[in-house]
Amino acid sequence: MKYLVTGGAGFIGSHITKELVKQGDSVLVIDNLNTGKEDNLEAIRNKIEFVRASILDKELLDKITRDIDGVFHQAALASVQDSFSKPEEYHNVNVNGTENILKLAVKNNFKVVYASSSSVYGDPEKIPIKESDKKNPINPYAETKLKKEELAIKYSKMGVEVIGLRYFNVFGKGQSKEYAGVLKIFLEKVRDELAPKINGDGSQFRDFVYVEDVANANIMSMKSEIKHEFFNVGTNSSITILDLAKTIIKIAGLNVEPTFGPPLKGDVMKTVADISLIKEKIGWEPRVMLTDWIKEIISSKKFNEV
Structure with a gap:
């Protein structure tokens, strides 16, 4: 084809x-x-x-x-x-x-x-x-x-x-700020042993x-x-931005706390997908989970894959 x-x-x-x-x-x-x-x-x-x-x-x-x-x-x-x-x-x-x-x-x-x-x-x-x-x-x-x-x-x-x-x-190798940008930014901060900065209070849910x-x-x-x-x-699972920052800090073994800035204009508070329809219709489901990927990136120091 x-x-x-x-x-x-x-x-x-x-x-x-x-x-x-x-x-x-x-x-x-x-x-x-x-x-x-x-x-x-x-x-x-x-x-x-x-x-x-x-x-x-x-x-x-x-x-x-x-x-x-x-x-x-x-x-x-x-x-x-x-x-x-x-x-x-x-x-x-x-x-x-x-x-x-x-x-x-x-x-x-x-x-x-x-x-x-x-x-x-x-x-x-x-x-x-x-x-x-x-x-x-x-x-x-x-x-x-x-x-x-x-x-x-x-x-x-x-x-x-x-x-x-x-x-x-969407996250993974080559990701851009428009998609899962917060993840890329947090990992780059951790790579440099700096504290991640959160826009808003970090209570936003993301899938x-x-x-x-x-x-x-x-x-x-x-x-x-x-x-x-x-x-x-999506994955039908979610994490708050604050918990994401804390998870990355913990996996990296850093002794820092997230900092906070003003919320972004037009930012939604919660997104979690029900994926039952795509599973039923075409048999698709996610295979790679976020935390597992973060552990792999940090443990192998493959920050160039972010």
């Missing part, structure tokens, strides 16, 4: 690309490298096709999607904080870019699996969060994710096979899910018989 991965040099996209290559599929990557890095694909660079371009280039997208079986749409702007100052840019890339892909799915007949986000729920009324729960985005970034879902529904009614994956806090598990959720969704669905991609 031949697949296109948009944003394929990015954090999650590069892991999807590597797993597809491992499974023997042909892969074409498109990435403008504004946030993605070609280094993320170095190990497989001679096994894939790479095009440096934007998903806003409609003519190019049309040309490169004429003979593919599916698109993993990961290209997006992903910073909650930046979205407040650049709402139009976020709408253009995240919403219009997604519609470019979906329009071509109608024309060129391919399946789409794309990155949505747990941010569409806002601050949920209860946890764990089910896919059917109320959507209440509280920042411009999350609003673009919900608009993408509305587009997915619209185009599914036109016959497009499209699955949206609502990522919770951290490993990037390779997320890549597998994408591929299993693509290769499934499911034509249209939204799935939570």
